[in-house]
Amino acid sequence: MTELKKEFTHKFFLTAGECNAELEMPVTLFVSRVIEISTMQANNLGIGYSRLIEDNTGWVLSRVTFEMKRYPTVNEEYTFTTWVESFNRHFSQRDMEVRDARGEVIGYVRTIWMIINFATREGVDLTKLNFNINYISTKECPIPMQPRQAPVNATRTAHYKFQYSDFDFNRHVNTVRYVELLLNQFPLEKYDEFMVNRLEMAFYKESRYGETASVLVDDSNPLDCRLSVDVDAVSHCRARFIFVPRK
Amino acid sequence: MTELKKEFTHKFFLTAGECNAELEMPVTLFVSRVIEISTMQANNLGIGYSRLIEDNTGWVLSRVTFEMKRYPTVNEEYTFTTWVESFNRHFSQRDMEVRDARGEVIGYVRTIWMIINFATREGVDLTKLNFNINYISTKECPIPMQPRQAPVNATRTAHYKFQYSDFDFNRHVNTVRYVELLLNQFPLEKYDEFMVNRLEMAFYKESRYGETASVLVDDSNPLDCRLSVDVDAVSHCRARFIFVPRK
Numbered sequence: 001m002t003e004l005k006k007e008f009t010h011k012f013f014l015t016a017g018e019c020n021a022e023l024e025m026p027v028t029l030f031v032s033r034v035i036e037i038s039t040m041q042a043n044n045l046g047i048g049y050s051r052l053i054e055d056n057t058g059w060v061l062s063r064v065t066f067e068m069k070r071y072p073t074v075n076e077e078y079t080f081t082t083w084v085e086s087f088n089r090h091f092s093q094r095d096m097e098v099r100d101a102r103g104e105v106i107g108y109v110r111t112i113w114m115i116i117n118f119a120t121r122e123g124v125d126l127t128k129l130n131f132n133i134n135y136i137s138t139k140e141c142p143i144p145m146q147p148r149q150a151p152v153n154a155t156r157t158a159h160y161k162f163q164y165s166d167f168d169f170n171r172h173v174n175t176v177r178y179v180e181l182l183l184n185q186f187p188l189e190k191y192d193e194f195m196v197n198r199l200e201m202a203f204y205k206e207s208r209y210g211e212t213a214s215v216l217v218d219d220s221n222p223l224d225c226r227l228s229v230d231v232d233a234v235s236h237c238r239a240r241f242i243f244v245p246r247k
Numbered sequence: 248m249t250e251l252k253k254e255f256t257h258k259f260f261l262t263a264g265e266c267n268a269e270l271e272m273p274v275t276l277f278v279s280r281v282i283e284i285s286t287m288q289a290n291n292l293g294i295g296y297s298r299l300i301e302d303n304t305g306w307v308l309s310r311v312t313f314e315m316k317r318y319p320t321v322n323e324e325y326t327f328t329t330w331v332e333s334f335n336r337h338f339s340q341r342d343m344e345v346r347d348a349r350g351e352v353i354g355y356v357r358t359i360w361m362i363i364n365f366a367t368r369e370g371v372d373l374t375k376l377n378f379n380i381n382y383i384s385t386k387e388c389p390i391p392m393q394p395r396q397a398p399v400n401a402t403r404t405a406h407y408k409f410q411y412s413d414f415d416f417n418r419h420v421n422t423v424r425y426v427e428l429l430l431n432q433f434p435l436e437k438y439d440e441f442m443v444n445r446l447e448m449a450f451y452k453e454s455r456y457g458e459t460a461s462v463l464v465d466d467s468n469p470l471d472c473r474l475s476v477d478v479d480a481v482s483h484c485r486a487r488f489i490f491v492p493r494k
Contacts, residue, residue: 015282015283015286015287015296016286016296016305016416017279017282017283017286017415017416017421018283019415019416020414020415020416021411021414021415021416021418023416026412028412032264035262035264036262036264036265039262039263039264040262049262049263049321049322050322058263074296074416075296075297163431164268164430164431164433164434164435164438165273165275165427165430165431167267167268167435168264168266168267168268169263169264169266169267169268169270169321171268174264180412183411183412184410184411184412186411187411188411188414188456191411209435
């Protein structure tokens with residue numbers, strides 16, 4: 001095991017093959033990295049997959065919020081630094097700072113994680129992990145927390161049937177697949193003109209194999225869009241996309 | 248730049264969040280790693296993205312074939328080793344060996360790459376790169392080459408409209424998205440019972456934004472399935488999936 005510090009940093013490299021149509025890091029890959037760096041530090045702190053699976057439990061991402069000034073571009077190195085902001089019975093807040101190849105901060109991330117029991121699918125008391133609170137960091141994450149996501153007044157609705165590749169090891173729809181489904185509600189031209197400056201996502205209920213989702217979109221303000229993924233009129237996930245014009 | 252050798256090896260780690268429903272490395276991630284390791288060695292050899300983009304050209308995967316005895320499982324380290332088998336005017340053959348955490352070989356990969364000009368979308372003479380043929384390796388790749396993919400006599404056909412997230416920096420449908428589209432033609436239950444033992448994929452024509460594909464499936468032999476992704480009755484990609492029962 002490597003030396004334990006309150007902040008954990010990992011360097012990545014954005015290959016051409018990973019880029020989106022705008023030659024930058026896709027939002028889907030961004031969220032994958034958020035999960036990856038969280039997993040890495042949790043493993044290092046002894047509260048990772050191996051420890052939790054002993055009790056048939058595991059971490060589940062409940063909310064993610066991020067703000068990016070810009071995204072890494074093709075062939076650029078970038079780093080994610082993560083730390084635990086808080087830890088209580090119900091959830092743990094984990095923040096991240098993203099830096100570009102020159103070491104300049106290009107964005108921040110806030111995440112909220114729960115632990116569920118894989119048999120009951122219910123939340124588990126996090127304090128049972130005996131997490132050492134000395135690892136809680138006071139490093140600042142200067143982006144606003146995610147407010148409650150209100151129900152969406154759809155201006156349009158799409159339908160999507162979940163399929164094999166959408167499911168992860170928990171057998172529920174993978175976070176990254178929700179991100180993808182939401183991104184796909186806007187056309188290529190929109191992303192050419194605008195960048196996702198801030199994204200807020202909240203997950204309420206697991207989606208299962210064979211279910212068909214309704215994707216509600218409120219884009220009455222094209223720069224501040226609200227989305228909801230519903231199954232049988234119950235919201236499984238809600239999101240807010242804030243776009244800014246590209247220079 | 249690191250020391251140049253004929254074979255290039257990189258170690259990866261399979262996190263829980265990356266796993267498929269069978270708790271192993273998804274075929275989509277496998278193909279991502281194939282592209283990633285290829286990119287890494289090409290960069291090291293000075294024939295990567297940065298060099299090619301000077302001429303407004305880039306590598307395009309034309310065929311991929313792999314055979315896996317098993318896939319890495321959750322929390323397992325694995326390595327990809329890659330080398331150039333051949334290099335001519337029209338294409339380059341690049342092979343790979345995959346080893347598990349204990350160093351045991353669990354699979355092999357064969358790939359065929361072309362270089363296209365991004366303006367004309369046509370193939371470019373690879374010998375213009377002045378690739379040093381001393382880097383060609385004689386290491387063996389003991390899996391059969393991919394035979395020509397015959398047209399598919401569909402037993403069933405699905406339809407899919409390409410969307411924003413399907414497109415890469417070339418603005419054509421990403422290889423990994425084709426893999427996903429093909430995998431999704433079979434239900435979760437199939438993957439619980441069978442493993443993809445061998446996969447052959449050949450790419451013929453780029454798919455563009457807004458196009459709708461027909462996915463032709465011939466699963467008359469459920470252990471040896473043929474698939475084709477067609478747009479306007481022209482095959483853009485063909486594949487063969489060989490399944491073996493899980494133990």
